[in-house]
Amino acid sequence: MPEPSTDTEVLIVGAGPVGLTLAIDLGQKGVRCTLIERKEAPQFLPKMERCNARTMEIFRRMRLAERIRAAGLGREVPMDVYVILAMNQPPLLRLPYPSVAQARREIDSCTDGSMPLEPYQLISQYTLEPLLKSVAEKLPGVTVRYSCEFLSLKQDAGGVTAQVRNGDGSASTLRAAYLAGCDGGASPVRRELGIRLGGEGNLLQLRQALYRCDELYDRIPIGNGPGKGRHYHVADDQATFLIMQDSTRHWTLHAVVEKDADMARQFEKTIGVPVKYDILYVGEWKQNLLLADRYGKGRVFLAGDSVHLVIPTGGLGMNTGVGDAVDLAWKLAGTLRGWGGPKLLASYEVERRQVGDRNVGASRYASLGRRKWRAQYRPEIRDQTPQGQAARDAFARVADVEQRKTNEMIGAELGYRYVGSPIVWEEPGGPEHLLREYVPTTWPGARLPHVWLEGHVAMQDRLGHGYTLLRLAGTRKDTSALERSFKARGAPLDVLEVADEVARSVYGYDLILLRPDLHIVWRGNRSPPDGLAAVATGHAI
Numbered sequence: 001m002p003e004p005s006t007d008t009e010v011l012i013v014g015a016g017p018v019g020l021t022l023a024i025d026l027g028q029k030g031v032r033c034t035l036i037e038r039k040e041a042p043q044f045l046p047k048m049e050r051c052n053a054r055t056m057e058i059f060r061r062m063r064l065a066e067r068i069r070a071a072g073l074g075r076e077v078p079m080d081v082y083v084i085l086a087m088n089q090p091p092l093l094r095l096p097y098p099s100v101a102q103a104r105r106e107i108d109s110c111t112d113g114s115m116p117l118e119p120y121q122l123i124s125q126y127t128l129e130p131l132l133k134s135v136a137e138k139l140p141g142v143t144v145r146y147s148c149e150f151l152s153l154k155q156d157a158g159g160v161t162a163q164v165r166n167g168d169g170s171a172s173t174l175r176a177a178y179l180a181g182c183d184g185g186a187s188p189v190r191r192e193l194g195i196r197l198g199g200e201g202n203l204l205q206l207r208q209a210l211y212r213c214d215e216l217y218d219r220i221p222i223g224n225g226p227g228k229g230r231h232y233h234v235a236d237d238q239a240t241f242l243i244m245q246d247s248t249r250h251w252t253l254h255a256v257v258e259k260d261a262d263m264a265r266q267f268e269k270t271i272g273v274p275v276k277y278d279i280l281y282v283g284e285w286k287q288n289l290l291l292a293d294r295y296g297k298g299r300v301f302l303a304g305d306s307v308h309l310v311i312p313t314g315g316l317g318m319n320t321g322v323g324d325a326v327d328l329a330w331k332l333a334g335t336l337r338g339w340g341g342p343k344l345l346a347s348y349e350v351e352r353r354q355v356g357d358r359n360v361g362a363s364r365y366a367s368l369g370r371r372k373w374r375a376q377y378r379p380e381i382r383d384q385t386p387q388g389q390a391a392r393d394a395f396a397r398v399a400d401v402e403q404r405k406t407n408e409m410i411g412a413e414l415g416y417r418y419v420g421s422p423i424v425w426e427e428p429g430g431p432e433h434l435l436r437e438y439v440p441t442t443w444p445g446a447r448l449p450h451v452w453l454e455g456h457v458a459m460q461d462r463l464g465h466g467y468t469l470l471r472l473a474g475t476r477k478d479t480s481a482l483e484r485s486f487k488a489r490g491a492p493l494d495v496l497e498v499a500d501e502v503a504r505s506v507y508g509y510d511l512i513l514l515r516p517d518l519h520i521v522w523r524g525n526r527s528p529p530d531g532l533a534a535v536a537t538g539h540a541i
């Protein structure tokens with residue numbers, strides 16, 4: 001029987017931030033894709049609020065960074081984190097973190113490759129999703145269908161056929177060459193594949209509420225209370241935690257309380273002075289540390305929360321998922337355009353599952369830190385007595401060490417390096433994977449460190465969207481065989497001469513072969529080895 005023709009090249013299930021990023025990246029690469037989402041429209045519900053530096057670098061390459069910053073938190077707003085008794089009392093601890101504007105100034109003067117090109121950006125998920133949706137909808141080749149629910153799938157040698165339910169209740173099928181399940185923690189796609197999540201589930205159940213309070217931000221500091229900041233952890237035994245959202249008019253509060261109605265009192269207790277506010281939403285959520293055994297099967301791939309569920313401490317949920325999306329996008333594009341070999345898509349699971357695993361570990365490490373300082377809570381902590389003071393001091397002392405584990409994760413964010421990947425020219429050994437610290441490296445598998453070139457041009461902005469061979473500091477090494485090899489395979493390769501000595505000194509090599517996602521395939525001071533193009537494009541045996 002002839003195989004049915006496809007409706008689209010890639011069917012993406014789930015229009016959360018990960019599915020939307022994948023749709024945009026594929027669309028920008030000229031791949032036809034259909035994104036289906038069971039909800040009628042994006043919802044105004046609180047979830048993530050911080051795109052980390054690596055995610056912002058990725059969005060910059062998609063020409064979205066400035067739009068995201070314009071929609072998100074103002075660039076001068078402090079990102080400080082506080083531990084407090086209440087918003088109108090002196091803070092127990094302040095951990096200062098730069099605003100976007102301050103971080104940009106630091107990045108501008110950094111010359112050793114140790115900083116990202118883009119600072120982080122606070123943008124609430126309910127702002128980010130509609131923005132990404134509007135971008136995806138405008139891309140030719142991308143079809144976005146809300147009110148369309150994925151039900152089941154069947155795959156064969158030529159593609160995947162999905163059963164879907166449309167908004168009017170009717171059922172239909174969609175046929176694609178590949179399917180990507182970006183359908184969140186409950187992932188019906190993952191279930192269809194029979195893939196298990198392993199780890200620790202349901203560690204803690206909290207309530208979260210979203211408030212609109214127009215006056216709070218402007219009134220800070222209230223008396224001797226903490227200054228303007230991003231997170232306020234309350235010293236109590238209910239894990240109460242106040243988060244500023246991107247408008248500075250919206251706030252979320254997490255706490256262990258018995259019922260929804262308790263969230264009004266909890267907010268008032270946290271603020272400490274009367275303010276006018278509305279509660280827009282109250283819901284429950286569970287903390288999980290889970291990782292899928294597999295990241296796909298056959299022509300079906302999984303990305304984002306469908307394969308890794310972390311505790312938001314460390315902000316490695318959506319951010320890890322965005323990394324999955326961009327890793328998958330160029331590999332799907334290369335395979336669909338015919339230059340990618342069988343190892344290209346196979347490398348997706350090898351590369352991204354190890355990052356998922358490390359980030360679940362990083363999130364566990366951060367959340368244990370938080371648990372440690374919260375365990376210092378003593379009922380007398382608010383008492384104006386020597387015992388009360390001692391309780392406050394001990395609490396702040398431990399929090400000063402342990403809370404940093406949540407907020408200082410630059411190693412996990414920028415330093416991830418793909419180990420054992422079939423499309424990386426491995427060098428034995430390699431630097432340790434550090435969570436808290438980023439040490440720039442060009443070790444194969446790592447992300448190319450950011451450097452400024454002459455005229456304050458970012459290296460990343462000079463790089464195209466295919467592979468790039470960097471020829472540094474006037475090297476005369478012959479690279480023509482590699483160039484011919486890429487050409488013969490029809491794989492896109494730019495050759496970029498970079499005379500700049502700073503880049504040569506940070507990168508440490510004359511020649512560097514980069515993948516479309518700016519991870520390093522190979523580096524060397526001699527002409528590239530035979531077989532390098534085959535490895536890079538997934539054809540090596």
Ligand SMILES: Cc1cc2nc3c(=O)[nH]c(=O)nc-3n(C[C@H](O)[C@H](O)[C@H](O)COP(=O)(O)OP(=O)(O)OC[C@H]3O[C@@H](n4cnc5c(N)ncnc54)[C@H](O)[C@@H]3O)c2cc1C
Binds near residue numbers: 125
């Ligand atoms: C309180 C909280 C704070 C957080 N803070 C951060 C943070 O600061 N930084 C960070 O990186 N992460 C954070 N996270 C995690 C982040 O929200 C998630 O990691 C992120 O939403 C995952 O994105 P996703 O696209 O993979 O999945 P989701 O956002 O869950 O999206 C999946 C989509 O698939 C759709 N879907 C499901 N089933 C079907 C179906 N059958 N058919 C069609 N569509 C379907 C769903 O409706 C949904 O829209 C936080 C999470 C919480 C709960």
